[in-house]
Amino acid sequence: MANLNSNGCVDCRKRSDMFKNLNPGELEHVDMCRVKMHYNVGEMIFKQGSPCYDFVCVTSGLVKLYVENGSDRRLIIGFAKPVDYIFVPGAYVDKRHHFSAMACEETTACLVEAEIIQGLIKTKPDFSYQSISKISAQAINLFEQLTNLTQKQMPGRMADMLINLSTKVYESNPFFTHLSRQDFADLSGMTKESAIRVLKIFKDDGLIKIEGDLIHILDMPRLEGISRNG
Template sequence: MSNFFDKEPQSCHGCACMSSLFCLLNPDELTLVDANKINVNFKAGETIKKQGTYMSHVLSVNSGLAKLYLEGIEGRSAILRIVKPTSFIGGPGIYFDQRHHFTITALLDTSVCFIDLQVFKDILKGNQAFAEEFLKDFSRHVLTVYNRLIYLTQKQMPGRMADAILYLHDEIFNQAIFPMIISRSDLADLSAMSKESAVKILRDFQKENLLRISDHELEILDEEALRKISHIG
């Protein structure tokens, strides 16, 4: 899809891919970011950041799609969020131990800007509105994790899968039909079950005409029923 000519101007000034957080920077701060960022393109499937590594930069996703997940026990994963453009990605390591506490993998070809962590922190110190918005973003993330903890531990499989699909609908794609770029294994990691169980639940949902998965797309046919299943648990 990308070729030699579609490269961006490479300047943060006027960058259309800038995540909303950075809109709060003044021109000087933006110049500083510009001078201390690296832009990298990842192919689908590639690892953007690996849990446990040193955090030298914070991230901003310009285009594409990625999954952000905790690496758990014996190779199992818990997906915390699907990252769509344009999103800022920091994490608890910024102020705790300068490590990444989750792994990020590209689901599609994905363009990411890496912004020097020290520069980012310096700007945070000097720009109150920026700092507040950063904290708001982080807090919102924490709330989604609270929510995930509840629904993953207190609902059973159909409710969890319904929540995963409604999450994709409400937060990522915002339409009843969306491309099925998330594998059954990913859906299992989003809803804390084995991939075989995920397949079976999805089959049941299709039998009951709640949704359709074919031609690389997922269509929600009965949103109300899905919400009901989510609600019942």
């Protein structure tokens, strides 16, 4: 991994699109305030409610982003994968994290001081326009999640979740995943038991096939139908 960015941000082959219009001087500035981190599976990158000092750019692995209630329930609102820069809205509001980030696979990430990024937004119009575009796309995703989770029942929510995993997160079918049944439940707003039951129905109906960590979507059109019709 080290050789991929041995010369820092300037030559980093895993650089996020976000930084493509910065000049070498600006990149070096980012580079100087950058810390490279490694996280094991299950390790927390930041926790909801904690102060935010750094912005996180995922360079390898997979990170789940989730909100938690006071109670024991969680809701996964998205994933960050290489090369995603995790947008932290709290940085612009109250300097607190409003969701938690945890590594679901072995993950490496670069941390950059929030001040640096915010400085770029204030001075580089191009950079800030790109930021707004990214945030906008995330907001649209949140709208979709809201309708999905509140206006569909379990099979619809699960179908939608599986389609998203295959097309957006892992971008393959079949796909390998280390997500637990609890994660599946936290993604589709139900209990672990219910998630297992719905998956079983899908398996029995020939919609999907599960072989350990490998999930095949066998009948995408029908799964899309279930997602649409709730």
